Amino acid sequence: MEHTEMIDKKAISYWRWSAVINVLFLSLLLPASWFAVQHWSWPTWLSAAIALPIALVAVVTILLIPPVRWKSWRYDISSQEIQLFRGIWIKRHIIIPMVRVQHVDMQQGPLMRHYGLSTVIIATAAGEHEIPALADEVAMQVRDHIASLARVVDEDV
Amino acid sequence: MYEPHRLHPAAILVFIGRNLRQMWQLLLPWFAIIISKWSSFKGWGTFLLALTIVIYILYTVLYWMRYHYSLQGQDFLLEYGLFIRKKISIPLERIHGVQISQGLVQRLFGLVKLEVETAGGGKKAEVSLVALEQIEAERLRTALHGENAQASVETETKAAYQLTTGRLLLAASTSNGIGVTLVAMITVVSQLDEWFPTLQLYEQAGQRLGHLFLSSYLSIILGIVLALILAWILSVVGWLARYGSFTLIREGDRILIKQGWVEKKQLNLPVNRLQAIMVVEGLLRRPLGLASIQLVSAGYGDSSGTTVVIAPLLRKTEISSFSQTVLPEFAFETELEQIDPRARFSYIMRLLFPSLLIAAPISIFVPYGYLSWLLPVAAIILGSKQYHDAAWAIEADKLILRSRxxxxxxxxxxxxxxxxxxxxxxxxxxxKxxxxxxxxxxxxxxxxSFALPHIESKTAAIIKAWFQQYK
Structure with a gap:
C-alpha cells in the first residue's frame, strides 16, 4: 500500500449529490402513502413507517458514507498488475495482472460531467472492474497508461 | 478448394421442426379457434389451411435450395436467406472446434449435424449445419481443422474413459437429479390436482392403497416408496439419454467426447481453452467413494451452464490415474492443507444465522412449525463439515481449492x-x-468464480504472492 493513488476528492460531493437524487426518488413513496392513507383509509402510521427508513437512508448515504468511501479507495498501477483497494464494511484487495486486461474504457454520467469526473473501466475475460471518480485528465492518463502497458505485455506473450 | 454445397434434403424437415418449435405458442390459439368452430370454417377454411401449409413448405424448400456453405481460401463461408441474403464468413484460424451430433431426424436418415464453434463470450456466433451425410461431415471437419485433427473419433484410438452400463445405473441412482425429479413430480401432481379437482387425485390414490392395506400409515409409506421408484426410473432414463455410451479420448491437444443415446453428441475440446477442472463428490456419492469430473472451458460448455462433464462417474481411487492419462496438465499430488480452526465458528455462523431467521417465523406461524428448528441443527452440522472440508494447496503453477x-x-x-x-x-x-x-x-x-472463505492472513498472503509471480 506504499505508493498507491487515491481517487479525486470531488468524488465525495459527487456521491453526496447522487445519493440526494436517490433519496428524492425514494421520497416519492411518501405522497403515495399519504394518498393511500387518505383515500383507501390505510393506517396513518404507514406514512411514518415509510418516512423513518427514508430519513435513515438519507443520513447514512448522504452524510456518512461518501467521505468514508472516498478514504477507503486506493489504486495502484504497475507495469505488471493493477491493484484496487476498496470497501467500507468489506475491505477488498483485487489484483488484475496486466496480461489479462482486454480493454480499458472511460465512462461519465451527466452528474459526473458536472464535477469533471470519469470512471475508468478495466475489462478482463471474466468481468469488469472500475476505478470510480477520477478527474478527467487523470482518468485519461490512467486509461492510456493501462492500455499501453496491456499492449506491451501482450506482445511479450 | 471446396465448392458451395447444399445440406441434405432432410434439412427441410429439421427447418420445419425448428420453426414449429419456435412458433407453437403463437399457432396454438389459432388451432384452438379453428377446431372449435370447425363447422363454420369447413369449406374455405380447409382450402386456406392447405394453401398456407403448401406455401410454407414451398418456402422452406426454397430456403433449403438457397442455403450454401463453402470453403474459400482461408474462410468458411455460409450464405442463406430468401428475401434477406445473409453471408457469414469465419476465418479458419478463428474456428476453435467442430462438433458433430445426431438428433432424432438425423438418425432417421443416417445423417449428422455439424456445428462450428468459434470463441466468443457466450454469444451464438457459431454455425450449425443441420443435416449432412456422415462422409461429408468428416470431410468438412478435416478441412476446417487443417492437419492437426485428421484422426476422428471413429478411428480406433483407445478410449481413456468409458461409462459402462453398471456405472451409468450407479451414477443415475446417486445423482442429485433424483431429488430434482421428485420435486418436479410433486409440482406436477399438485398442479394436476388444482387444474382437475374432479379427479380427486389424493383421495383416489389413498383409496386404492387403502384397499390393499389396513393401516393408512402403511399406504403413505407405500406411496412414498412408489414415488421414489418412479423418480429413480426417470432419473435413469434421463441419464441414459444424456450420458449413454459416454466415451472420452485424449488426442494430442484435444479431448474428444461422445455421449448420448437419444441425441448423439460429439464434443471436441481444445485443451488450451480449458480453464479449470473440478472433482465433484455429491452428497450421496461421497460415502460410496464416487465422484464426477467437470471442467470449465472458454468457448465451450452446454447452454445450461459453464461446465462440461468429462467423467460422469469415477471411483475416487481412479481419479489420479484418470487425470494422469487424460489431463496431466491438471493432475496434482500435493496433500491439501486444512484451514485454521479459528474459521470453524465463522463457517457455522454463516449458515446458522439465516437458518434462524427462517426457522423462527415458521415455528410461530405454521402448524408443526417447531419441526423447522431442525434447520438450525442441520446448519450447524453442515457448517462444521464445510469448515472441516475446506482446504487448499499450491503445486507449481496450480492452485487447488476444496470446498463444500x-x-x-x-x-x-x-x-x-x-x-x-x-x-x-x-x-x-x-x-479474527x-x-x-x-x-x-x-x-x-x-x-x-472460485472462493475460499475464512482463511488466515498468512494463507492469503501466500496465495497472493504465488499469484503475483506472473510469467
Whole structure:
C-alpha cells in the first residue's frame, strides 16, 4: 500500500449529490402513502413507517458514507498488475495482472460531467472492474497508461 | 478448394421442426379457434389451411435450395436467406472446434449435424449445419481443422474413459437429479390436482392403497416408496439419454467426447481453452467413494451452464490415474492443507444465522412449525463439515481449492488461467484476522468464480504472492 493513488476528492460531493437524487426518488413513496392513507383509509402510521427508513437512508448515504468511501479507495498501477483497494464494511484487495486486461474504457454520467469526473473501466475475460471518480485528465492518463502497458505485455506473450 | 454445397434434403424437415418449435405458442390459439368452430370454417377454411401449409413448405424448400456453405481460401463461408441474403464468413484460424451430433431426424436418415464453434463470450456466433451425410461431415471437419485433427473419433484410438452400463445405473441412482425429479413430480401432481379437482387425485390414490392395506400409515409409506421408484426410473432414463455410451479420448491437444443415446453428441475440446477442472463428490456419492469430473472451458460448455462433464462417474481411487492419462496438465499430488480452526465458528455462523431467521417465523406461524428448528441443527452440522472440508494447496503453477456447499468440490486452477484475484475481509472477519479469497477464470458464460472463505492472513498472503509471480 506504499505508493498507491487515491481517487479525486470531488468524488465525495459527487456521491453526496447522487445519493440526494436517490433519496428524492425514494421520497416519492411518501405522497403515495399519504394518498393511500387518505383515500383507501390505510393506517396513518404507514406514512411514518415509510418516512423513518427514508430519513435513515438519507443520513447514512448522504452524510456518512461518501467521505468514508472516498478514504477507503486506493489504486495502484504497475507495469505488471493493477491493484484496487476498496470497501467500507468489506475491505477488498483485487489484483488484475496486466496480461489479462482486454480493454480499458472511460465512462461519465451527466452528474459526473458536472464535477469533471470519469470512471475508468478495466475489462478482463471474466468481468469488469472500475476505478470510480477520477478527474478527467487523470482518468485519461490512467486509461492510456493501462492500455499501453496491456499492449506491451501482450506482445511479450 | 471446396465448392458451395447444399445440406441434405432432410434439412427441410429439421427447418420445419425448428420453426414449429419456435412458433407453437403463437399457432396454438389459432388451432384452438379453428377446431372449435370447425363447422363454420369447413369449406374455405380447409382450402386456406392447405394453401398456407403448401406455401410454407414451398418456402422452406426454397430456403433449403438457397442455403450454401463453402470453403474459400482461408474462410468458411455460409450464405442463406430468401428475401434477406445473409453471408457469414469465419476465418479458419478463428474456428476453435467442430462438433458433430445426431438428433432424432438425423438418425432417421443416417445423417449428422455439424456445428462450428468459434470463441466468443457466450454469444451464438457459431454455425450449425443441420443435416449432412456422415462422409461429408468428416470431410468438412478435416478441412476446417487443417492437419492437426485428421484422426476422428471413429478411428480406433483407445478410449481413456468409458461409462459402462453398471456405472451409468450407479451414477443415475446417486445423482442429485433424483431429488430434482421428485420435486418436479410433486409440482406436477399438485398442479394436476388444482387444474382437475374432479379427479380427486389424493383421495383416489389413498383409496386404492387403502384397499390393499389396513393401516393408512402403511399406504403413505407405500406411496412414498412408489414415488421414489418412479423418480429413480426417470432419473435413469434421463441419464441414459444424456450420458449413454459416454466415451472420452485424449488426442494430442484435444479431448474428444461422445455421449448420448437419444441425441448423439460429439464434443471436441481444445485443451488450451480449458480453464479449470473440478472433482465433484455429491452428497450421496461421497460415502460410496464416487465422484464426477467437470471442467470449465472458454468457448465451450452446454447452454445450461459453464461446465462440461468429462467423467460422469469415477471411483475416487481412479481419479489420479484418470487425470494422469487424460489431463496431466491438471493432475496434482500435493496433500491439501486444512484451514485454521479459528474459521470453524465463522463457517457455522454463516449458515446458522439465516437458518434462524427462517426457522423462527415458521415455528410461530405454521402448524408443526417447531419441526423447522431442525434447520438450525442441520446448519450447524453442515457448517462444521464445510469448515472441516475446506482446504487448499499450491503445486507449481496450480492452485487447488476444496470446498463444500452440499457436495464436495475440489477445483484445480492453473495460475495462467486466473483473470483476477481478490482478497476481502468483512467487519466480523477483521476481528479474527480472517479473509475471503475469490478468483475467477474465463468461461463460456463470461466468467467462473472460485472462493475460499475464512482463511488466515498468512494463507492469503501466500496465495497472493504465488499469484503475483506472473510469467
Amino acid at each position: 456447499s452440499l457436495g464436495l468440490v475440489t477445483s484445480v486452477i492453473p495460475r495462467c488461467r486466473i483473470q483476477w484475484l481478490g482478497v476481502s475481509q468483512h467487519l466480523f472477519q477483521r476481528r 484476522g480472517l479473509h475471503r479469497l475469490t478468483l475467477t477464470t474465463a468461461s463460456t458464460a463470461g466468467g467462473a
